[in-house]
Amino acid sequence: MTPRPFRPIVPWLLAAPAVVLLLGFFLGPVLLLFRVSVYESGSGTGFYRPGTWSLQAYAGLIEDGYGRGVLAFTVFLGVAVATLSVLVGYPLALFIHTLRPLAKRLALAAVILPKLANVFVVLYGVSLLLGNSGPLNQGLLWLGLTREPILLSHSLAGVLIAETYLIMPYAVLILVPAFDRIDPILLAAARGLGAGSWTTFRRVTLPLSLPGVAVAGQLCLIWALGAFVGPLLLGGPEQTTLAVLVPRYGLEYGDWPTAAVTSVLSLLTIAVCVTAFAWPARRLGRLGQTR
Amino acid sequence: MTTPLERGLAFVGRAAAVLVLLAMLAPFVYAVWMSFAPGEILEPPTDRWSLRWYREFLGSARWTAALRTTAEVAAVSAVVSLLGGLGVALAVARYHFRGRAMLSAAVLLPMFVPAVVLGMGLLPLVRGVGLWGTTLSIAAAHSLVSLPVVFLLLRSALEAVDPDLERAARGLGAGPMTAFRRVTLPLISPSILAGMVIAVVLSVNEFTLALFLGSPRLRTLPAALWPEARDKETPLLAAASCLSVLVTLVSLGIAARVLRRDEVHKSA
Numbered sequence: 001m002t003p004r005p006f007r008p009i010v011p012w013l014l015a016a017p018a019v020v021l022l023l024g025f026f027l028g029p030v031l032l033l034f035r036v037s038v039y040e041s042g043s044g045t046g047f048y049r050p051g052t053w054s055l056q057a058y059a060g061l062i063e064d065g066y067g068r069g070v071l072a073f074t075v076f077l078g079v080a081v082a083t084l085s086v087l088v089g090y091p092l093a094l095f096i097h098t099l100r101p102l103a104k105r106l107a108l109a110a111v112i113l114p115k116l117a118n119v120f121v122v123l124y125g126v127s128l129l130l131g132n133s134g135p136l137n138q139g140l141l142w143l144g145l146t147r148e149p150i151l152l153s154h155s156l157a158g159v160l161i162a163e164t165y166l167i168m169p170y171a172v173l174i175l176v177p178a179f180d181r182i183d184p185i186l187l188a189a190a191r192g193l194g195a196g197s198w199t200t201f202r203r204v205t206l207p208l209s210l211p212g213v214a215v216a217g218q219l220c221l222i223w224a225l226g227a228f229v230g231p232l233l234l235g236g237p238e239q240t241t242l243a244v245l246v247p248r249y250g251l252e253y254g255d256w257p258t259a260a261v262t263s264v265l266s267l268l269t270i271a272v273c274v275t276a277f278a279w280p281a282r283r284l285g286r287l288g289q290t291r
Numbered sequence: 292m293t294t295p296l297e298r299g300l301a302f303v304g305r306a307a308a309v310l311v312l313l314a315m316l317a318p319f320v321y322a323v324w325m326s327f328a329p330g331e332i333l334e335p336p337t338d339r340w341s342l343r344w345y346r347e348f349l350g351s352a353r354w355t356a357a358l359r360t361t362a363e364v365a366a367v368s369a370v371v372s373l374l375g376g377l378g379v380a381l382a383v384a385r386y387h388f389r390g391r392a393m394l395s396a397a398v399l400l401p402m403f404v405p406a407v408v409l410g411m412g413l414l415p416l417v418r419g420v421g422l423w424g425t426t427l428s429i430a431a432a433h434s435l436v437s438l439p440v441v442f443l444l445l446r447s448a449l450e451a452v453d454p455d456l457e458r459a460a461r462g463l464g465a466g467p468m469t470a471f472r473r474v475t476l477p478l479i480s481p482s483i484l485a486g487m488v489i490a491v492v493l494s495v496n497e498f499t500l501a502l503f504l505g506s507p508r509l510r511t512l513p514a515a516l517w518p519e520a521r522d523k524e525t526p527l528l529a530a531a532s533c534l535s536v537l538v539t540l541v542s543l544g545i546a547a548r549v550l551r552r553d554e555v556h557k558s559a
Contacts, residue, residue: 014382125322
């Protein structure tokens with residue numbers, strides 16, 4: 001459309017409420033985090049010692065092995081959950097893409113439901129399903145696959161399954177439109193040239209869906225690195241992530257500098273991982289176009 | 292040509308997809324079933340069903356206060372994210388100005404910062420300005436979360452509206468405000484409603500920011516349920532969760548009804 005003449009102030013006036021909200025409640029707090037992270041930890045009453053500048057909180061977290069272990073687990077969990085979400089979400093999205101409109105809407109609703117419901121319900125249901133007397137363990141016992149219940153909740157398996165429940169819907173929501181955008185004529189053409197369904201998938205659908213896979217992987221990685229509720233509810237002490245430490249220091253111990261350092265580290269981890277993933281993601285997206 | 296092997300593989304694939312979908316729904320079914328348990332322990336009821344935990348939840352002042360707080364926070368945050376999102380969507384969809392690309396990128400930024408990080412940054416801020424433990428601070432944080440979603444919805448709605456319609460109204464002598472109110476607003480009203488519903492649903496179920504910004508005297512339901520989820524394993528949590536899912540589904544249902552009536556209205 002042709003831009004109409006207007007005073008340049010008009011769009012900014014329209015955007016003012018959002019700009020105020022973003023500056024005051026988003027940029028402000030993030031900058032404040034960096035400031036709080038270089039205070040000295042307070043003793044006794046205060047959350048920090050006002051007016052101080054020190055890297056003590058950084059040193060305290062990075063120098064001891066515990067902080068480094070938590071950082072390593074956070075990255076591991078983020079990559080694992082993002083991979084799982086894309087691997088499970090891809091075939092599921094392909095299936096949903098082939099459904100008729102009504103069934104498609106119902107299937108998408110089932111996928112989105114965990115994102116629209118109280119997170120406790122989802123994880124609580126998951127932990128009940130995984131528990132010692134839950135159907136999974138009972139089923140394994142009944143089949144004679146194990147002699148005694150495998151402890152699935154409060155373990156790595158529990159956290160992985162729980163977080164995948166929370167992150168996979170995003171992968172499906174990104175991948176279904178990616179499949180919908182593929183021109184059905186191409187599939188018909190491949191069929192007409194004598195390709196079977198497997199060959200059609202391998203030579204047409206898969207390459208054309210790779211850009212969607214790259215986007216889904218990138219976004220799932222961002223959200224999985226901030227994993228908080230899953231490890232909190234279904235993890236043991238072994239499965240502590242940076243995000244779990246933030247409220248522990250900030251709300252329980254009242255040690256704001258360490259909590260802020262943990263938050264800053266969490267942001268840095270996301271920035272580093274996303275940058276590291278950007279190059280393979282671009283390659284992945286290009287792979288689809290050069291075929 | 293499809294071989295029998297390929298057909299078999301396709302069938303296995305479809306069966307696996309259906310299983311995954313059922314697995315997505317399983318936790319809910321299980322939680323609903325559990326909420327009717329008669330006893331103290333987490334055992335799904337088989338022969339005796341009871342509404343005991345629902346009565347306990349609705350009969351206690353602590354939980355009803357949390358419900359009221361949740362509703363207030365959700366209402367305020369829906370209005371704030373609508374004002375913010377609609378304003379930015381109008382600016383970006385209708386005008387070309389310096390900083391337009393930067394603005395639409397900035398609105399999406401809150402999606403990429405983990406909730407714990409945002410919560411920890413907001414905590415010293417709201418404590419400093421004396422807003423800690425107020426409905427307003429939690430609602431502002433929640434509107435930040437739904438702002439990107441509302442913005443994306445309304446931007447695509449506005450881009451789908453034929454700009455000539457508003458021009459025609461202007462040509463017929465309507466002022467800019469009147470043209471927007473009488474032409475554009477009715478056309479994008481379904482998206483506005485959808486955005487409001489999503490904002491409400493996100494706010495009602497948001498836990499992390501509510502945990503950081505709520506005080507012992509003012510807690511939303513998810514934050515108030517958290518100690519319950521951590522320490523005491525009674526079916527109360529299942530009952531409370533089912534009630535909140537019910538609220539979510541009812542608001543979605545109402546929105547769907549209104550939207551459908553809207554479409555009938557237009558086609559009539």
